[in-house]
Amino acid sequence: MTRLQIWSLELGHNRTMTKVAVVTGSNKGIGLAIVRALCKQFEGDVFITARNTGRGEDAVKTLNSEGLQPKFQQLDINDLSSITQAAAFFKATYGGVDILVNNAGIAFKVADTTPFEVQAEVTLETNFFATRDMLTHFMPLMNPGGRVVNVSSFVGSRTLNKCSTDLQARFRSEDITEDELVGLMKRFVEKVKAGQHKEDGWPETAYGVSKTGLTTLSMILARRLSKERPHDNILLNACCPGWVRTDMAGDKAPKSPDEGAITPVYLALLPPGASQPHGCFVSDKEVQPW
Numbered sequence: 001m002t003r004l005q006i007w008s009l010e011l012g013h014n015r016t017m018t019k020v021a022v023v024t025g026s027n028k029g030i031g032l033a034i035v036r037a038l039c040k041q042f043e044g045d046v047f048i049t050a051r052n053t054g055r056g057e058d059a060v061k062t063l064n065s066e067g068l069q070p071k072f073q074q075l076d077i078n079d080l081s082s083i084t085q086a087a088a089f090f091k092a093t094y095g096g097v098d099i100l101v102n103n104a105g106i107a108f109k110v111a112d113t114t115p116f117e118v119q120a121e122v123t124l125e126t127n128f129f130a131t132r133d134m135l136t137h138f139m140p141l142m143n144p145g146g147r148v149v150n151v152s153s154f155v156g157s158r159t160l161n162k163c164s165t166d167l168q169a170r171f172r173s174e175d176i177t178e179d180e181l182v183g184l185m186k187r188f189v190e191k192v193k194a195g196q197h198k199e200d201g202w203p204e205t206a207y208g209v210s211k212t213g214l215t216t217l218s219m220i221l222a223r224r225l226s227k228e229r230p231h232d233n234i235l236l237n238a239c240c241p242g243w244v245r246t247d248m249a250g251d252k253a254p255k256s257p258d259e260g261a262i263t264p265v266y267l268a269l270l271p272p273g274a275s276q277p278h279g280c281f282v283s284d285k286e287v288q289p290w
């Protein structure tokens with residue numbers, strides 16, 4: 001037991017003061033590599049979370065075999081009750097969360113013949129709406145000095161540049177609200193279903209639009225943090241891990257998962273007292289234009 005934990009007990013708190021890091025979708029790929037790096041570099045408990053308990057527990061064993069001791073919590077970001085149960089667990093056990101990495105994501109393969117309207121709905125449901133649900137329920141748990149990292153993609157920036165000038169202006173504006181952004185993401189899905197997304201100014205990529213939305217959401221939430229919790233020094237950023245060899249991206253990508261974890265982990269471990277980056281899109285540890 002650490003001295004902090006003993007003090008906590010002496011003060012009559014029944015919960016630990018150990019710090020905690022939570023990584024979504026971390027049973028494999030970049031998420032697992034982020035947990036590996038945090039186990040080595042973060043002073044606190046690090047949680048693998050996965051929608052499937054068996055896959056999550058196997059991932060814990062993989063890191064155990066490397067001499068690392070991650071913990072496990074079931075967390076399916078598409079299931080609101082799973083999100084609220086996990087949030088309640090971290091609140092009760094740790095009193096809050098110190099690092100949250102929203103890494104879970106999906107992408108249809110290029111060769112997949114699933115109709116585009118289905119791809120649009122399913123992709124946005126996980127990458128944008130479910131990640132937003134995570135943020136809605138976990139942001140209130142973030143401790144002072146906390147770090148939030150949303151794993152987005154360069155594809156989101158490229159997609160932004162292919163949107164109509166009106167859409168680009170809204171995504172880049174300082175006054176876009178979360179409600180307006182949610183409306184735009186819903187509008188994309190509706191216009192795809194109606195076969196009208198091109199006339200409406202959207203490019204032909206559901207994954208890209210979902211990541212444009214996630215990066216924009218990160219900027220909105222960072223601005224809100226600065227306004228509503230100005231003294232809590234919580235830093236929130238979106239990032240691209242690079243093109244990484246995983247089940248999602250295939251074996252031709254240049255980066256290993258451990259290399260893909262470098263930028264998310266850099267953002268998760270921004271030192272106490274740092275004030276930047278915040279509300280940025282970061283790749284290779286550098287703030288990128290948006």
Ligand SMILES: NC(=O)c1ccc[n+]([C@@H]2O[C@H](COP(=O)([O-])OP(=O)(O)OC[C@H]3O[C@@H](n4cnc5c(N)ncnc54)[C@H](OP(=O)(O)O)[C@@H]3O)[C@@H](O)[C@H]2O)c1
Nearest residue numbers: 025029030076077078103104105153243244246247248249
């Ligand atoms: N690989 C790249 O080149 C690349 C480039 C840019 C951005 N990214 C982003 O990096 C993140 C990780 O991608 P990756 O390449 O590591 O992909 P991956 O190997 O396919 O891993 C994705 C992870 O997300 C999990 N996941 C999917 N839906 C989930 C849900 N509803 N709830 C909880 N977990 C869920 C998966 O769990 P299951 O095992 O249960 O499916 C898996 O653990 C994604 O957000 C992706 O968009 C990747």
